[in-house]
Amino acid sequence: MAETPMPIWEVFIRSRTGLAHRHVGSVHAADAEMALQAARDTYTRRGEGLSIWVVPSAAITASDPADKDMLFEPTASKPYRHPTFYTVPEEVGHM
């Protein structure tokens, strides 16, 4: 009795603090409209959000954790990208 699997959607919610949408979990639904409805029922029962995005899980391309060093390590050796790398004389004041 193999039923057709119900597609899976990732859910992102913008909280009332006006921040960016943030991933909160996933839901199963036949289409985008039902996914929105399910996300609303599942993840916003206590006023957690003002806006919801649902995205088919399969549409997300993620970086491979194994590439973590290759992708992100090089920034560690570039302190000159941070403001604290540069000295400004005290008499010049806040900059």
Added chain:
Amino acid sequence: MYTQALNQADDGPARGENETQLARFQARIDAEERIEPNDWMPEAYRRTLIRQISQHAHSEIVGMLPEGNWITRAPSLRRKAALLAKVQDEGGHGLYLYAAAETLGVSREELTDQLLSGRAKYSSIFNYPTLTWADIGAIGWLVDGAAIMNQIPLCRTSYGPYARAMIRICKEESFHQRQGYEIMLTLCRGTPEQKAMAQDALNRWWWPALMMFGPPDAESAHTAQSMRWKIKRFTNDELRQKFVDATVPQGLHLGLTFPDPELRFDEATGHWRFGAIDWEEFRRVLAGHGPCNRERIDARRRAHAEGAWVREAALAHAAKRRAREAARKVAAE
């Protein structure tokens, strides 16, 4: 609401896992790093988590049944609204947890099938019946109270998606316990008959609530591995003791007595000492021979079967809309 340490784990490295990988993994755990879905993890860690998270999810879903039993008979609109919201929360908690389990590579359909076919376990507590309205008070106070004790440390569990789901759940859980205690308090301040009803509920739920923490440490061979992986942060007995210490004074405040003649306060340690738990009963209920095991699974199967046409119709409707949309695009070109 409820997880129960059933202490099943899979030990030992699987084929293709070497000591270096395992050591690096353990070092990440020891450094309190969270493990995320695509990270390398030992097969045994993955399997232990899938089992624990899905058992937890099943418990939330089955846990809707004993309380749902009283929604239409709640004594006031206030109580009815609260109970409806609580039962809806339990459904939500089940869904957060299924979503967390699915990040480990198991499908929702597979998890549902494990529950309905009886292969998966869920917390033994839900195989007891809710005979009176006071049971709804006792469940909120004791069962959700025990669940909170269990779940707060799980907010720091080593697997990221599980920890995040637990944070959401714990935030919502506190209302459950408080509404239960309020029901008990109202009954205890009511007529002698109402108070007797509250006492009867405490008598029936106390021992099953203590069993929610799972078998004693001496018998749980897998606790050590789960603690090493920081899936668990406290042992079953530690959590059980914390629960008893927190709950006994609350019960005394209600003017109720606990169904344990050996219960006494130990001045030296500051702990409440309790009598022996009937582990034979625990094993019996877990093995499927509790008062309501059949009824619970039958109810889930019926709900799943009766909802099949809705799932089919939704998928057919979505497919039809997609086809129409595609046809419209072709025509427009």
